[in-house]
Amino acid sequence: MAFGFKRSTSSDDRLDNIEQIIQRMLADDRIVFDLAMSILLDGVDWKTVKREIKATDQRVNDGEREIRRDLVVHASVVGAIDTPAILVYMSIVKDIERIGDYGKNLRDLGRDGVELSDFPAWRELRSEVSQMIADTAEIFAARDHERATELLVRGDELLDQFDAAVSNLVRGEDDRPYAVGRALAARYLKRIVAHLTNVLSAVVMPIDRLDYFDEDPEDRE
Template identity: 30%
Template sequence: MFDRLFGRAGRSTLIDAAFRDINEMLDQAEHMLELGLKALLDNRQLEVDLDKLDDVVDEGERMVRRSVLEHLAFNPKQDLVTSLVLVSMVQDAERLGDFARGLPELVPLARHPRQGPFRDELRALAERLKPFFPLTREAISSDDPKKARQLMDAVRALRVDLLAYTSKVAESDLSADMAVVYSGAARSLRRVGAHLSNIASSVVQPYDRIRHGDENAT
């Protein structure tokens, strides 16, 4: 949407800085998710303090908001829609850090190491989620509606399978602690996918339709 509406040549350096900050937030959230999954599914000790990494994501949100405000203060009529979209995108990017940080918080609830078929199935679902980060970055950096729709479709499919997994956990004979851990992790993965889809929707949707399904999907 951005290049097709405004073109790169006419975009301000502040707006470009905001795009870079959002990409860095996605990088950080992706790293946090990887660390969180290792702690949860591989029974590993956390290598770093995820709270500190999340602080970096939060600071990225503040920088984007500051860049947008400074841009609009000097050029209130230039890139107005893009500025609004950036504020929407950065809200979703910030939430990615929150859900990634929350995965290791499930670990103390488990009385035993995570292992067995439910762990393995959740790991497979998480592996499907990981490529969504680079695909989201590619979609917004290249302003590519095809990649954005590909991401949104993949998120919808993964959501269905994560919900089915949660139902399977609920119907199982797992202990209460492990059921809470696995279902909580599945919910976090669903939310990560949803926020990535929201970001990608900014490429294919008009501003009032961002965070909704693609109105041009067949």
């Protein structure tokens, strides 16, 4: 088991359950993201997907709480030996939960009338970020160090891209429609990618640097 968890017959099922919930939460995050972006890009009426987004995000929230309960039980059974691993899981499960929240923020932009259908670059970003959620789930499950490193590099590139887009809008260098909405959407996508890189960092970084990639590249030590 990754992160040095102590395995025992009594705890195997619980640890496997935590891994399964993480996969389910990331899959649900992708559903929320895809539905929200369909409002912004495909003209889907937000009211028609409102309930599905809410129910799916609720599953993510429920998963976070279930994992926390399981970790408390695990800690009480095996003691302090697994404290680093428990801290890792506690950290990344919050990142995973926040992805769904930013998906709802994107939904709210669509509810407020923002339309991005005339911006081809946003369609490409939709596809890439959606796939990044799926890839993160796969990489984390496999503890694939090489793929995690590669995707972290791409994550950094996306963070810079989102920052540049926001700066252009703030400076008035892009006067196309929905400037405020596009700036907010870029910020939300940046946060989604940042939370994904935090999950990936659990595969490649020691616990004390778990959120290393959450900082902007120029701010990292």
